[in-house]
Amino acid sequence: MNGQVLRLAGPLGLVLAVILQGLFVVAVAETIAEMAYLFPVPNAISSHVKAFVDEDWAWIVGVCYW
DSSP states (O other), rough: HHHHHHHHHHHHHHHHHHHHHHHHHHHHHHHHHHHHHHHHHHHHHHHHHHHHHHHHHHHHHHHHHH
């Protein structure tokens, strides 16, 4: 997969893509950590989705997590 990306984007494009993806992962991890700190509940994965997004999505996330 990286060989195809390297051929399409070049070395700089590949490095920038990996850096951008890493920053996105760090940002998501930080937001999950903040929610866990500010809203400590049991079964946090589906409870956070239920409180901050939607009840139907929380059910789907709970089933996927299970």
